[in-house]
Amino acid sequence: xxxxxxxxxxxxxxxxxxxxxxxxxxxxxxxxxxxxxxxxxxxxxxxxxxxxxxxxxxxxxxxxxxxxxxxxxxxxxxxxxxxxxxxxxxxxxxxxxxxxxxxxxxxxxxxxxxxxxxxxxxxxxxxxxxxxxxxxxxxxxxxxxxxxxxxxxxxxxxxxxxxxxxxxxxxxxxxxxxxxxxxxxxxxxxxxxxxxxxxxxxxxxxxxxxxxxxxxxxxxxxxxxxxxxxxxxxxxxxxxxxxxxxxxxxxxxxxxxxxxxxxxxxxxxxxxxxxxxxxxxxxxxxxxxxxxxxxxxxxxxxxxxxx
RNA sequence: GGCGCCGUGGCCAAGUGGUAAGGCGGCAGACUGCAAAUCUGCUAUUCGUCGGUUCGAUUCCGACCGGCGCCU
Numbered sequence: 001x002x003x004x005x006x007x008x009x010x011x012x013x014x015x016x017x018x019x020x021x022x023x024x025x026x027x028x029x030x031x032x033x034x035x036x037x038x039x040x041x042x043x044x045x046x047x048x049x050x051x052x053x054x055x056x057x058x059x060x061x062x063x064x065x066x067x068x069x070x071x072x073x074x075x076x077x078x079x080x081x082x083x084x085x086x087x088x089x090x091x092x093x094x095x096x097x098x099x100x101x102x103x104x105x106x107x108x109x110x111x112x113x114x115x116x117x118x119x120x121x122x123x124x125x126x127x128x129x130x131x132x133x134x135x136x137x138x139x140x141x142x143x144x145x146x147x148x149x150x151x152x153x154x155x156x157x158x159x160x161x162x163x164x165x166x167x168x169x170x171x172x173x174x175x176x177x178x179x180x181x182x183x184x185x186x187x188x189x190x191x192x193x194x195x196x197x198x199x200x201x202x203x204x205x206x207x208x209x210x211x212x213x214x215x216x217x218x219x220x221x222x223x224x225x226x227x228x229x230x231x232x233x234x235x236x237x238x239x240x241x242x243x244x245x246x247x248x249x250x251x252x253x254x255x256x257x258x259x260x261x262x263x264x265x266x267x268x269x270x271x272x273x274x275x276x277x278x279x280x281x282x283x284x285x286x287x288x289x290x291x292x293x294x295x296x297x298x299x300x301x302x303x304x305x306x307x
Numbered sequence: 308g309g310c311g312c313c314g315u316g317g318c319c320a321a322g323u324g325g326u327a328a329g330g331c332g333g334c335a336g337a338c339u340g341c342a343a344a345u346c347u348g349c350u351a352u353u354c355g356u357c358g359g360u361u362c363g364a365u366u367c368c369g370a371c372c373g374g375c376g377c378c379u
Contacts, residue, residue: 110338274337
């Protein structure tokens with residue numbers, strides 16, 4: 001483990017359905033790879049088909065961390081994940097294996113490889129009280145509050161507004177100030193390989209959706225509906241609500257697939273925007289995964305990591 | 308063949324004699340402890356076609372084309 005913490009970690013990221021897991025499996029042929037999944041949905045036990053968890057063969061090719069580590073009712077967070085990922089990487093290195101972080105949850109990657117901050121202790125009970133208070137507020141109203149409490153964050157989405165209010169009320173400080181004052185440097189350095197097949201991704205998404213539908217997704221959802229409360233965080237994954245509506249007979253299978261494909265495409269688009277602008281570091285290699293010299297370029301990216 | 312209704316951006320859809328709501332989709336962007344989440348911006352010089360009335364028509368009139376319905 002000694003001397004390993006300043007080593008850059010290889011990270012394979014990109015939009016959903018771009019073949020990141022395939023790429024990781026391919027690299028397993030070049031070293032004893034262990035994969036750390038940076039995917040906020042594959043965390044959840046039981047949500048398998050719709051989150052495209054690694055297949056048995058892929059799990060066999062390389063041990064995976066970060067999969068099935070939460071109950072569907074538990075709530076994760078980027079910082080929570082980064083703590084664990086940091087430890088998993090240590091373990092993997094200690095075993096003499098090569099860690100590869102694979103995933104599409106940009107915020108999680110940032111928590112591990114980008115700047116973060118030391119969150120001051122927040123009182124649990126008061127936190128719950130504030131959540132209960134703000135939950136019914138309309139987003140526009142929430143935004144008015146943040147405009148006063150922490151204007152630098154007022155342009156963001158509801159999730160971020162709730163957080164800004166919570167931190168302001170609990171600490172008496174602006175979250176945007178705390179980010180600055182309590183900033184800590186990145187814990188790890190990353191060497192990114194951004195995999196994106198370009199225009200053909202739309203087709204891959206379509207293909208994957210129909211494969212999932214005929215591959216046991218509705219059955220999985222039917223099972224989960226009996227075991228998991230309808231408001232559990234795990235349901236918050238692309239397509240699951242739509243498939244649930246289909247299983248209940250509220251929408252036709254045809255409509256369900258159509259919508260799942262659209263939702264997935266929209267998600268992939270947001271991921272592209274993230275990986276285009278938010279990766280921060282300069283160590284970014286982009287490849288399409290279906291260009292003729294893909295293997296060559298990918299190998300080069302891999303080998304440069306040993307230098 | 309006759310009568311009636313309709314024809315607005317990729318799709319759905321409001322609308323008025325004074326110069327085109329909204330939704331979906333698409334595109335672009337934001338994002339530091341809910342992120343497969345949550346938000347923001349942009350997206351019709353033009354209302355089936357051609358003529359007419361009018362200072363001015365997407366809105367009124369006529370013809371034609373296309374769709375739907377009813378009747379013979």
